[in-house]
Amino acid sequence: TQSTRPQRILTAVQKNATRGDPRSVVKAIDHFCRNKEWAMNVGDEKGCILDSVVSEVNPATVLELGTYCGYSTVRIASLLPPNAKLITLEFNPDFAAIARQVIAWAGLEDKVQLVEGASGDWIPKMKEQFGVKTFDLVFLDHWKNSYLPDTKLMEECGLLRKGSVLLADNVICPGAPEYLEFIRSSPRYKSQYFKSHLEYTKVEDGLEKSVFLGLVNEEWT
Numbered sequence: 465t466q467s468t469r470p471q472r473i474l475t476a477v478q479k480n481a482t483r484g485d486p487r488s489v490v491k492a493i494d495h496f497c498r499n500k501e502w503a504m505n506v507g508d509e510k511g512c513i514l515d516s517v518v519s520e521v522n523p524a525t526v527l528e529l530g531t532y533c534g535y536s537t538v539r540i541a542s543l544l545p546p547n548a549k550l551i552t553l554e555f556n557p558d559f560a561a562i563a564r565q566v567i568a569w570a571g572l573e574d575k576v577q578l579v580e581g582a583s584g585d586w587i588p589k590m591k592e593q594f595g596v597k598t599f600d601l602v603f604l605d606h607w608k609n610s611y612l613p614d615t616k617l618m619e620e621c622g623l624l625r626k627g628s629v630l631l632a633d634n635v636i637c638p639g640a641p642e643y644l645e646f647i648r649s650s651p652r653y654k655s656q657y658f659k660s661h662l663e664y665t666k667v668e669d670g671l672e673k674s675v676f677l678g679l680v681n682e683e684w685t
């Protein structure tokens with residue numbers, strides 16, 4: 465039977481990366497996707513911006529929306545302090561199955577909880593199911609038209625605190641126009657755009673970093 469692209473990515477990791485070495489896993493996926501088959505990982509260029517935001521926030525709790533093959537999961541988890549937790553949600557069971565093996569190859573399974581299902585179903589259950597109070601960092605990389613409803617849902621569920629950081633991939637390509645419009649005009653967020661390129665290409669793309677400011681007082685007038 466024909467293999468899938470995620471399966472071929474896993475094979476490339478198992479052949480070219482060292483078990484327990486997250487950087488070699490990231491390198492193997494980037495090499496495969498740049499030289500063999502493009503895939504929708506955040507990639508090396510935007511990945512460096514992701515790394516710098518993770519290092520700056522130094523989060524104890526991270527939520528990733530959209531796991532795919534686990535590339536950004538490995539990048540983030542490899543930078544987390546001891547006892548920090550990353551919960552990553554993936555809707556597609558085939559992607560989730562591959563991601564589990566990529567995360568295990570990197571030796572990061574103790575820092576990562578991969579949850580299969582729809583973000584809209586799981587976000588309201590985060591507190592009761594995983595004992596999460598709030599997230600210090602959220603990486604949005606799932607369906608682009610889910611960025612906005614899921615951000616509103618996280619607010620409503622009290623999962624964001626003053627200072628929580630949202631980092632959204634693909635705000636230019638494929639684009640998340642409703643999300644960008646909302647987050648850049650909301651008084652509850654301080655946003656910053658990091659210009660970059662679509663993974664493994666010269667096409668423009670970028671990451672939007674938004675800090676939640678909490679409920680600002682004019683909302684009570």
Ligand SMILES: Cn1cnc(CNC(=O)c2cc(-c3ccc(F)cc3)cc(O)c2O)c1
Nearest residue numbers: 504505506530605606607608633634637638
């Ligand atoms: C099916 N599916 C499961 N998860 C998702 C969510 N991710 C994306 O959709 C996504 C798409 C692209 C992209 C695709 C085609 C193209 F021509 C240009 C860009 C890039 C990304 O970085 C992404 O994160 C989609």
Ligand SMILES: [Mg+2]
Nearest residue numbers: 506605633634
């Ligand atoms: Mg993406």
